[in-house]
Amino acid sequence: MKRKKEKAMDMHSMLTTAEKRRLTIVETLLERKTWVDLDELAKIASCSTKTLGTDFQFFDMTWQEYFVVEFSRKSGVRIHVNHERKMNCIYGETLQNSQFFQFAEMLFFKPYETGSYWLSELFISESSLYRMVQTLNGSMEQVGIEIIRQPFYLQAKDERWLRLHFTNYFDQAYGIGRWPFKEFQQEPIVRMIGEIAKKLNMRLSDEVVFNHSLSVGVAFVRMSQGFRLELNDKKNHEIDEYILGYEEEIQEILPFRLPTDWHKELAQMIFHPYYGWDNEQEMARINGYVSDYLDVISKEVGLELVEEDRAAVQFEVVSLYTKYKIFPYVRYSLFDNLKFQAERVFENYPNFSREIVGNLQLMEKRTHFPWYSKMLYHIIDILFVEWSDLPIKLEKRRTKVKMLIVSTHGQTHAKILKGILDMQFHYRVEMEIYEGSVMNKKTFPNAESYDVIISTEPLLEFAREKLFVVDNIPNVIQLGEIAKEIDRLQLKLHVGTPKK
Structure with missing residues (x-):
């Protein structure tokens, strides 16, 4: 197979200036993972520091559940992500609130409407509609999709491209908890995909099943509008028959009659690893x-x-x-x-x-x-x-960090402390308890033999950079600082798996 040059649809061109700037700020902070100077960030985002302040207020009011921006007069700003998987939601919300993306979605669901209809539906002028179409076409033509006008509808050089593009769009815009197709239910489609996957011994996660169900939903919408796939493989496969076995159940949820070979279209889109071969x-x-x-x-x-x-x-x-x-x-x-x-x-x-x-x-x-x-x-x-x-x-294959535990409260407490640390850093550390008395300096072990020393008191005999003083029961902040040091040490040693 000849290598194809991958093209990218410039989705950012369909955002407002403020939307693009805010995403640029978030992406820059995520990429840096540390403090970023305000003047430098303003330059990257092509705005003033005053505008940055306005955007930070927007983040605090709108996206606080996803991340928090920390300020320092000396260092600048940095980002703390509350839950990485939720970062998708920021982009989903942006897609849902963008006039351009919403227009593209409406065109997908409502083809063959006139320009007058869209002027009334969107409450915009004719020149604004023209600019929206030009902008959308400028982006979507890069993936072979075009808006045809008078009447308005979406067309692709290859129908597969359009279906896969909108499957990906709905996946990001709606997420696994929402179903964008109001005309038919999701549950029978999910059940069909899951049961066929079991017959084929395929191990599918919920995310994959959801994406496949979106692919089926997109296919049904396009079929109902008269758009069909040109089948690459017209021979009968067992997967075709598996899907055809659900025809009666699927037909009950649809507001249109299933066309001929509908099952072959689904099979070749969802189960493409069984069909997508030249020989x-x-x-x-x-x-x-x-x-x-x-x-x-x-x-x-x-x-x-x-x-x-x-x-x-x-x-x-x-x-x-x-x-x-x-x-x-x-x-x-x-x-x-x-x-x-x-x-x-x-x-x-x-x-x-x-x-x-x-x-x-x-x-x-x-x-x-x-x-x-x-x-x-x-x-x-x-x-x-x-x-x-x-x-x-x-984790088990990492070179373990050597840790010494010193407690001024006796051996019983030292063992309790060891148990707490073991629960936190089980695979990552090799722990040893100091069994002598802190009053007897002569029995202190050589600090050079250890990477980290945990103590309940600030003992001056140990190097400050190795010593971590903790409460009798270490708090979350103390455990977090120890974890950061273990991370730093293991990365410094290039641990993870053996080198070639």
């Missing part, structure tokens, strides 16, 4: 490369990939290949959540990350397919979702 040789070749890649990763990091997990990882990685053949474009609208999560993997497991990256680069070179340049974040996500207990296994 059997291509399928065998790509599966072979992915299998070899997993062998190398498992061997190099010294971690077993059990058969069930391996089958799930293999299937999901190969699915990236067949989906890219269908839709060679970026799969997010405004926020690449997979990149956000992958950066945490790079930070916490640097050596494991190097193995993933290095071997993907090699596979990309051999197959002439963008495994590394386009699929890296997806593959990291697959590994950490489908490889059972992978983070725990990696």
